[in-house]
Amino acid sequence: MQSVAAALARLGDLAASPTVSRLANAFAAAGHELALVGGPVRDAFLGREINDLDFTTDATPDQILAIVKPIAEGHWDIGRAFGTIGAKISGETVEITTYRADSYDGETRKPDVVFGSSIEDDLMRRDFTVNAMALRLPQLTLVDPAGGIDDLMAQTLRTPAAPEISFGDDPLRMMRAVRFVAALGFTLELDTAAALEEMSDRIQNISAERVCEELSKLLRSNTPRAGLELLVDSGLAAIVLPELPALRLEIDEHHHHKDVYQHTLTVLDQAIEYEVARQNLESPDLIVRLAALFHDIGKPATRRLEPGGVVSFYHHDVVGAKLAKKRLRALRFDNDTINAVALLIELHLRFFGYTEGAWTDSAVRRYVRDAGDQLERLHILTRADVTTRNRRKADRLGFAYDDLEHRISVLAEQEEMAAVRPDLDGEAIMRILDIRPGREVGEAYRYLLEQRLDDGPLGEEEATRRLQAWWAGREV
Template sequence: MNELVAMQNAVTELMRISPLADELAGLFSKAGHKLYLVGGSVRDVMLGRGSHDLDFTTDARPQQVLDIVRGWADNIWEVGIAFGTVGVTKQGSLLEITTFRADSYDRVTRNPEVTFGDTIEEDLLRRDFSVNAMAIDLAAKKFVDPYDGMSALRDRLLDTPATPQESFADDPLRMLRAARFAAQLGFTPAPRVVKAMTEMAGEIDRITAERVQAELSKLLLADDPRPGLELMVDTGLAERVLPEVPGMRLAIDEHHQHKDVYQHSLTVLRQAIELEKTHEPTSEPDLILRLAALLHDVGKPRTREFQPGGGVSFHHHEVVGAKMARKRLRELKYSKEIIESVSQLVFLHLRFHGYGKGEWTDSAVRRYVTDAGDLLPRLHKLVRADCTTRNRRKAAALQATYDQLEERIARLREQEDLARVRPDLDGNAIMELLGLQPGPQVGQAWKFLKELRLDRGPLDHDEAVAELLKWAAANGITPPA
């Protein structure tokens, strides 16, 4: 399609989907100011990815913006006004209006010295990528593209309005955003962008862990995170942010054949994403599952041992990997829930391989369910995704065996509440039967009865009492007469 036609179509489409933009532009025009739609809002309109949240820029200074929108907006907030941004809501839409910027950076932190600019071209030059440096003049209904963002969008190319070195020195987080856009949009970074990322990867250390984590999470939640992760690894950015991932690239020699753990983990991640959509219970993009899929084998490099005859073993890599995952996620400032959930999934991901062809007892099945707890649906998907063999017969057999395990879990659930395995006698009953006061011995007795419950399933009351009295006698506790 002719680019001029595409630009005009984008303007027309914007006005159709967002009459608020036209209405707001009229207010600014009446006050003698320009208003432009900018950034990701324009890019997404061009890509057919409409959004309720719109970003605008204007020559009006922040106080003038406040004067213009007051009485029109449903709500106004001034949290970002020091950086020239006024936020408003109108009819359920979030609108951010920022005065033209011409910032300078100290290139030690990522904090700019805020300077307001005078032209749209100057404002667009300071943006991260040319596909985000397009604007729509809302009053004139014209497309503004001084840095050839339309061509980059057509070619699905990530390039910068200024040089990449200038852009990344101003804000190193843009390197991670390049990886995120590679994942979210399927864009390919320009060679000069890749070169600058490789040369400047260490600059990411200037960015706080919280900001890094936010970008990494957005990348992982994309439909296809792999291109973004590969870009991070290939440029050395992952060595600074998530070194355990490039650390999985193990050398393979002719005598010790084994899967490349890094490539295997990327495949597991892809398969886990597919299972989010197909395996019950289906879910929206699941950050915990995706982190676990990516990190499930991070313990392998530290546990690799070469065996006589050319074999390779990774004994207890799930234990080591769980500790490594927990440490890294803490450093990235993830929430306690995410840290504990991901590390537990990494710890449990190998448990199924002891199931063999169904040799587990009901007791072992109960323990599997109990240890997984609320994570069980995710564990099902992770274990299934972890099958990456090219041998179709072997893959089908593994999936069939796991089907059998899930069926056994379902049957046991019909007989008993596996989600709430508790001893058949509670703490009060234990204290009454054994004549104990609250203390460690009550906890030990409770734990004994829970283990018995896991091993044998539900016991009737008399049987549970008899077993408790046997335990008490063995531990030197004399019940009251």
């Protein structure tokens, strides 16, 4: 946390930048107010990188356009109905929004858009006090009607208005509260936390797409665990992500197993650490994090209490993959993400057979083939899934996976395994067997692929011999 003086100095430097100074001068010359607002002001106090430039003004959208057109390389008015105009100025993208004084009907999160005339009123209708601060330009005057600086210093998240009113106006703010707890490391003010729990069912008024967007932002934060715990404890998860609280399985006095809920959060923590450390994926990686969060959601449905105090979860990988697809579709994730997450969940237990006996090269090839373009993510998820406190067991599993990755690397160098294909393609198969396109070509192709996976590259001559022998001996 930076001091007020240091934050204001940083904001002063930002105000002197070409983009901000050109905007400030243009609005002042036109006789209109302009202020840097929200996230940039908050992040200046937190010492965080400032990425987005958001402004607010008393000018109407038409007036904003008239002011920015002469100084912008480009502009757009896709948010015009809500008072927002976007522009690119001195190479930077900015958004400028007219003061708002919206009213809500209490049933949906879509407000009746009403433009306001006061920056103080505009700030008081925002989500949290730490986001309800502004810097007047070009005067460099800080506007903080809700006590955002005090809350920043106390690392507290609080709504400017009464939380019942704020969450009632826009229930999506409850999801944003969860995200900011994770992203900022803040705690919820007591009344705000109580309202979150009491009003959690209001999240049902929000579209799945908007919930998906907030959940994705939460998972992309550096430390999402605190936010996910709040999501569960507040009751929000029971509505938007019920598979997560369902992991808190009852443990009776005769049957014992690890706490699946806490295990899942630890796997997510460790997956993020591996994701960052390995640097083979762009971080944050949403697919890795979703797979870590969902990897054991099949356990509640497959739990069996066996004799002798044993608890089993047979086929929870397959069941979990199906449940993950269903939930991610309901949340409107895209198909590529859904399929990737489901594949990782389905494969996340495959490695543990490696420690029970040495895999053949054929088994290693199949592991790579089945993972496809998700292999690096599977490496991360599988390593992260080791949460045992038994150091000897953890080391044994870690060394075993090191060995597996080494063998994959060696085989890849020898065979270009990432693109494993039969030695003969479909056209060659049809020519050798003198058959036309159809089901038989596919059967022959799959036979040759199995031969390739079992024995490595065969060469055209040997592949032809095996193909002909298979064709002659097959049952018609």
